[in-house]
Amino acid sequence: MSSAESQVTQGIDLSGLVGAMVESYQSLARLKHIDAGHLPSRDKVIELIRELRHLIYPGFFGRQNLKTHELEKHVGEMLKDVHDRLYDQVRSAIRHHQQRTGDNTCADCDVTAAAVTAEFMGRLPELRRVLATDVEAAFDGDPAAGSTDEIIFSYPGFFAITVYRIAHELHVQKVPLIPRIMTEYAHNLTGIDIHPGATIDEFFFIDHGTGVVIGETCLIGKHVKIYQGVTLGATSTRDVEQLRGAKRHPTIEDEVTIYPNASVLGGGTVIGRGATVNGNVFITQSVPPHTRVSVKHPEIIYRNRPPREFTQDYSVGRT
Amino acid sequence: MSSAESQVTQGIDLSGLVGAMVESYQSLARLKHIDAGHLPSRDKVIELIRELRHLIYPGFFGRQNLKTHELEKHVGEMLKDVHDRLYDQVRSAIRHHQQRTGDNTCADCDVTAAAVTAEFMGRLPELRRVLATDVEAAFDGDPAAGSTDEIIFSYPGFFAITVYRIAHELHVQKVPLIPRIMTEYAHNLTGIDIHPGATIDEFFFIDHGTGVVIGETCLIGKHVKIYQGVTLGATSTRDVEQLRGAKRHPTIEDEVTIYPNASVLGGGTVIGRGATVNGNVFITQSVPPHTRVSVKHPEIIYRNRPPREFTQDYSVGRT
Amino acid sequence: MSSAESQVTQGIDLSGLVGAMVESYQSLARLKHIDAGHLPSRDKVIELIRELRHLIYPGFFGRQNLKTHELEKHVGEMLKDVHDRLYDQVRSAIRHHQQRTGDNTCADCDVTAAAVTAEFMGRLPELRRVLATDVEAAFDGDPAAGSTDEIIFSYPGFFAITVYRIAHELHVQKVPLIPRIMTEYAHNLTGIDIHPGATIDEFFFIDHGTGVVIGETCLIGKHVKIYQGVTLGATSTRDVEQLRGAKRHPTIEDEVTIYPNASVLGGGTVIGRGATVNGNVFITQSVPPHTRVSVKHPEIIYRNRPPREFTQDYSVGRT
Numbered sequence: 001m002s003s004a005e006s007q008v009t010q011g012i013d014l015s016g017l018v019g020a021m022v023e024s025y026q027s028l029a030r031l032k033h034i035d036a037g038h039l040p041s042r043d044k045v046i047e048l049i050r051e052l053r054h055l056i057y058p059g060f061f062g063r064q065n066l067k068t069h070e071l072e073k074h075v076g077e078m079l080k081d082v083h084d085r086l087y088d089q090v091r092s093a094i095r096h097h098q099q100r101t102g103d104n105t106c107a108d109c110d111v112t113a114a115a116v117t118a119e120f121m122g123r124l125p126e127l128r129r130v131l132a133t134d135v136e137a138a139f140d141g142d143p144a145a146g147s148t149d150e151i152i153f154s155y156p157g158f159f160a161i162t163v164y165r166i167a168h169e170l171h172v173q174k175v176p177l178i179p180r181i182m183t184e185y186a187h188n189l190t191g192i193d194i195h196p197g198a199t200i201d202e203f204f205f206i207d208h209g210t211g212v213v214i215g216e217t218c219l220i221g222k223h224v225k226i227y228q229g230v231t232l233g234a235t236s237t238r239d240v241e242q243l244r245g246a247k248r249h250p251t252i253e254d255e256v257t258i259y260p261n262a263s264v265l266g267g268g269t270v271i272g273r274g275a276t277v278n279g280n281v282f283i284t285q286s287v288p289p290h291t292r293v294s295v296k297h298p299e300i301i302y303r304n305r306p307p308r309e310f311t312q313d314y315s316v317g318r319t
Numbered sequence: 320m321s322s323a324e325s326q327v328t329q330g331i332d333l334s335g336l337v338g339a340m341v342e343s344y345q346s347l348a349r350l351k352h353i354d355a356g357h358l359p360s361r362d363k364v365i366e367l368i369r370e371l372r373h374l375i376y377p378g379f380f381g382r383q384n385l386k387t388h389e390l391e392k393h394v395g396e397m398l399k400d401v402h403d404r405l406y407d408q409v410r411s412a413i414r415h416h417q418q419r420t421g422d423n424t425c426a427d428c429d430v431t432a433a434a435v436t437a438e439f440m441g442r443l444p445e446l447r448r449v450l451a452t453d454v455e456a457a458f459d460g461d462p463a464a465g466s467t468d469e470i471i472f473s474y475p476g477f478f479a480i481t482v483y484r485i486a487h488e489l490h491v492q493k494v495p496l497i498p499r500i501m502t503e504y505a506h507n508l509t510g511i512d513i514h515p516g517a518t519i520d521e522f523f524f525i526d527h528g529t530g531v532v533i534g535e536t537c538l539i540g541k542h543v544k545i546y547q548g549v550t551l552g553a554t555s556t557r558d559v560e561q562l563r564g565a566k567r568h569p570t571i572e573d574e575v576t577i578y579p580n581a582s583v584l585g586g587g588t589v590i591g592r593g594a595t596v597n598g599n600v601f602i603t604q605s606v607p608p609h610t611r612v613s614v615k616h617p618e619i620i621y622r623n624r625p626p627r628e629f630t631q632d633y634s635v636g637r638t
Numbered sequence: 639m640s641s642a643e644s645q646v647t648q649g650i651d652l653s654g655l656v657g658a659m660v661e662s663y664q665s666l667a668r669l670k671h672i673d674a675g676h677l678p679s680r681d682k683v684i685e686l687i688r689e690l691r692h693l694i695y696p697g698f699f700g701r702q703n704l705k706t707h708e709l710e711k712h713v714g715e716m717l718k719d720v721h722d723r724l725y726d727q728v729r730s731a732i733r734h735h736q737q738r739t740g741d742n743t744c745a746d747c748d749v750t751a752a753a754v755t756a757e758f759m760g761r762l763p764e765l766r767r768v769l770a771t772d773v774e775a776a777f778d779g780d781p782a783a784g785s786t787d788e789i790i791f792s793y794p795g796f797f798a799i800t801v802y803r804i805a806h807e808l809h810v811q812k813v814p815l816i817p818r819i820m821t822e823y824a825h826n827l828t829g830i831d832i833h834p835g836a837t838i839d840e841f842f843f844i845d846h847g848t849g850v851v852i853g854e855t856c857l858i859g860k861h862v863k864i865y866q867g868v869t870l871g872a873t874s875t876r877d878v879e880q881l882r883g884a885k886r887h888p889t890i891e892d893e894v895t896i897y898p899n900a901s902v903l904g905g906g907t908v909i910g911r912g913a914t915v916n917g918n919v920f921i922t923q924s925v926p927p928h929t930r931v932s933v934k935h936p937e938i939i940y941r942n943r944p945p946r947e948f949t950q951d952y953s954v955g956r957t
Contacts, residue, residue, distance in 0.1 A: 033378025059671025352697025
């Protein structure tokens, strides 16, 4: 800023505001995180996802041109790095959670964090096996896919599923905060909102994906395919406290396809094996296996519309 | 690039293209910004949002492990930093706007920018008070919320509301360009598109949020809750010039809930206090207070669908 | 990590896991990219988009305060930089594609990459001319637009169209992987999913945009305007292999407007010149020119809803 410019603002006195802000920090309990220990860092959790992606898809992301003979050394380094980053964040999350619930000693926190981290790391090969089924499902499910490489590189649905499967492993181990930070990061990037608590089996494919919502207590089988704008949600959110923990979201059995912008709602709703739910269907009841559910689309009205004026109306049925 | 590789491209002659590009820069008025002064920087506006988030939610973002005794010093530094960044961008935006409208002297621009910045800074404690009500509304409204910390850390709806409330303060003071850059940044990250001109009262909650559109002239009361895919929009956008400035978007009174993918359209449409608009409702008329509006969902058609062939059709009513 | 903390984890033995990961890398063909050559880098493709945006909209992004007398030198440098970055990525993509299809010599790959890059660069002035029509369409189409600068700076629809038009030029030249990485990057940021293979004429405007899907084989005319949640998609994706390459997505003629959340599906569906498709319409049939298509919205049901209990039901028709 030039000296001429700074003259306009140099006299600004922020001292009164400092006091008001300090008072605000101390008084609003919901927004207060002063004198508390370390929290997990959203930025570091996001870096961790990047590193995990390098580890899970070597050669596609991160270091290029990887050769077999150097693989072992490279993997060893990546595993150590991911392990340490994950331990650090899990430990912060567990310590923070214990403090919030009144346990300030947190005697077992570090041991628990180490055990959770080790358990997660040990599951990485199985995680890769399942993600390979998801790539296959995407290639088999999308006529626009040029190659499986294209899917790994650029498909938002595949990215969201990768992050969900990572987050779910941590959710299962009851790690606080981090799973949701992870899936909301994927939600940011893809518009696909999968709660880390959802249970999703192999060969899962989400095409386009923007607007997809998959609720916390969903159960989803193998070879399920869903499109943009699909909500697998709850029917009502009244009596919120009573609903915490209850099964509020549907069950989708194996080999079900759900087309764009359909809503399937309710904890007791089961879409049976091999069923298809067509676009824009809104359903709160169970569907038997091997059934195609479509909506009788509302009548369409055609009106003649010469540029900038309307003259004639006629309505025709829609087949 | 190795020398072998560069042989392929080293002969490339871009000189003809330089002339064509310069001509293109000079001739297309809509895309021209040569010989003009400073514009606000999108990247710097985004950094400013990050800094404001550190200031508004200390301990959650930015510096960790903040203690009471150092709070005053830390707040003072953050306030100064945010103030200077904001002044810089507001000044650029005002100067740019004046130049575009033919005022090249811009005699009062710096003084106006300083006054706008000071006014904004002074409203920060009140902004925090209102945002604390939004956190509370999110926790009370979502059975999947594990804690209020989780909401502050990871809920996209809460992030979009934070950015909207910041941008709205600048919009009210008629700052050009910056409010929209801010809300479109949140739109990028969350899929939630709130125009900075909308007026939204306390205890506002958006769940999931992808696809939400809240138009420029909406009026929204207290304790309103909306879900993914809800549009609060205009009925038509013909005669664009005539519509600039008019009330084109609905009024939502206190304690209204609007479920996923509903559209509420029109400047004269009022959703009365305590009303509920169910999922997928498309409405262009006012709704009386304490009314639940649902749509008679179209008939659903079930067809037997043995794998890869269809044999039998039957249609059943939907309750 | 302090020494006390590291005691908890220092004994961790990851050596068993290294072997399991190496085995996993070698065995899952879909996720394997070891001993293969360079792939394009997603991060570098994204940087390239940023540089192209500086080149296409000078003064708005990148270097500020550009003067006429320095324009030629600045453009020359930018062109060279973009050219070299693009050549590098196109070359990797072509080489990778040839290797995947069994051609390891790739004799013509570098020459092809150079030719593709030169062709792309030469089309930049025309690309700018077309993008200027898109800015104009956005300003003319949106009553909330304060200025064309605001559109260039912050409108997600305009960003998505910019990236699509860049990616489409590369798609036409059959560059593998990169076009889709580009459009999926825009999809990440905007929620607007335009396949690089779609053909879209001048004066195109997408308002709000979240949830928009424009399929690979769409043909879209001049002065077309679409809103958030619109799908221009396929009717079915069964028999995926048979569908690769077929026209599966609709044709939208000149001067068509499609309002929010409408779905227009099918490769044989043509929306005639000057037609309007209203919000929430779901259509799989052609529409004649100058016709307004609306849906007979399903009956709305109003129920009295005193706070926390329901007493009375009544149903009224909807005009």
